[in-house]
Amino acid sequence: MAAIQITNVKKRYQSLQALDDVSLTIEEGEFFGLLGPNGAGKTTLISIIAGLNRADSGSVKIHGHDVISDFRNARKKLGVVPQELVFDPFFTVRETLRLQSGYFGLKNNDKWIDEVMENLDLTSKADANMRTLSGGMKRRVLVAQALVHKPPVIVLDEPTAGVDVELRQTLWKFISQLNRDGHTVVLTTHYLEEAQEQCNRIAMLKRGKVVALDTTAGLLKRISGSQLIVHLLAGVALPETLCPLVLQAGSNEAAGKFALRVTAFTDVEPILATLRQTGVVIDDMYLQQADLEDVFLQIMDGKSVDGISVGTSMGGAR
Numbered sequence: 285m286a287a288i289q290i291t292n293v294k295k296r297y298q299s300l301q302a303l304d305d306v307s308l309t310i311e312e313g314e315f316f317g318l319l320g321p322n323g324a325g326k327t328t329l330i331s332i333i334a335g336l337n338r339a340d341s342g343s344v345k346i347h348g349h350d351v352i353s354d355f356r357n358a359r360k361k362l363g364v365v366p367q368e369l370v371f372d373p374f375f376t377v378r379e380t381l382r383l384q385s386g387y388f389g390l391k392n393n394d395k396w397i398d399e400v401m402e403n404l405d406l407t408s409k410a411d412a413n414m415r416t417l418s419g420g421m422k423r424r425v426l427v428a429q430a431l432v433h434k435p436p437v438i439v440l441d442e443p444t445a446g447v448d449v450e451l452r453q454t455l456w457k458f459i460s461q462l463n464r465d466g467h468t469v470v471l472t473t474h475y476l477e478e479a480q481e482q483c484n485r486i487a488m489l490k491r492g493k494v495v496a497l498d499t500t501a502g503l504l505k506r507i508s509g510s511q512l513i514v515h516l517l518a519g520v521a522l523p524e525t526l527c528p529l530v531l532q533a534g535s536n537e538a539a540g541k542f543a544l545r546v547t548a549f550t551d552v553e554p555i556l557a558t559l560r561q562t563g564v565v566i567d568d569m570y571l572q573q574a575d576l577e578d579v580f581l582q583i584m585d586g587k588s589v590d591g592i593s594v595g596t597s598m599g600g601a602r
């Protein structure tokens with residue numbers, strides 16, 4: 285059974301189509317990234333998943349429970365870390381987490397609360413009042429709050445926005461461990477290197493539509509932005525047949541360094557063959573891979589990227 289099944293979800297705010305027929309299947313155990321520029325519809329989709337906002341049409345199910353008709357069971361399966369830091373300032377960290385446990389009918393939850401606080405480096409702040417905490421500490425409490433009922437599905441809406449390196453590391457260590465333990469994780473972030481590192485599959489949203497959906501490795505492999513960097517011995521010219529492949533950026537012909545456009549590993553062999561045939565001596569050579577940011581920019585620019593399914597739903601596990 286899918287962890288999250290989103291089927292034909294549409295949402296309109298006045299004249300703005302915030303979500304335009306979104307369908308996605310996120311399988312149990314996935315670490316799934318939801319990416320898109322500001323205003324793409326990520327938070328709207330997450331709030332519909334969390335039952336905080338209603339779709340105009342379509343449906344969302346969490347472990348088979350509809351988020352509207354079976355809200356209580358759907359909510360039990362889900363932990364959401366919202367983007368905004370909203371708290372009751374009068375409670376301590378521990379009280380906040382006990383209160384949250386109470387919403388899920390959990391009375392003796394202190395053992396797990398202690399464990400979560402420990403993993404998020406919050407133990408020293410357990411009895412501190414929420415209003416005295418720094419922004420980073422408050423974000424840790426938000427994460428802890430989402431986890432008090434041990435939900436099998438965890439959704440994080442930009443969890444690392446404006447947080448320091450230490451918290452990022454603590455957070456990713458803990459979330460990765462939860463994912464290894466079998467929890468499904470859905471993440472939105474503007475830090476693409478974070479998505480590239482953590483997520484096994486990624487959907488990209490643009491103006492409310494899914495414009496790319498693939499494994500992270502698949503997205504990276506299919507990008508036509510990789511470069512083969514070749515350093516030729518000083519004073520040696522590049523064979524003429526290779527000149528059309530030279531990219532302006534990164535090429536320093538005077539120093540014998542050229543950046544050549546390659547779209548697949550199989551492009552490398554003919555380049556090497558040409559260099560061999562013309563007797564050109566290579567001093568150094570390496571492949572510079574495109575990263576997720578290149579893929580993201582290419583897709584958001586509306587350029588096609590081979591092999592990415594566009595606007596379709598697709599299941600798949602790690």
Ligand SMILES: Nc1ncnc2c1ncn2[C@@H]1O[C@H](COP(=O)(O)OP(=O)(O)OP(=O)(O)O)[C@@H](O)[C@H]1O
Pocket residue numbers: 297298300302320321322323324325326327328329
């Ligand atoms: N309550 C609302 N009323 C009217 N318009 C809204 C409302 N909530 C969101 N929108 C609009 O819907 C669109 C999608 O917003 P949403 O917050 O879902 O995007 P996002 O992808 O999460 O963006 P960001 O990366 O900035 O958080 C935006 O154009 C936003 O202005």
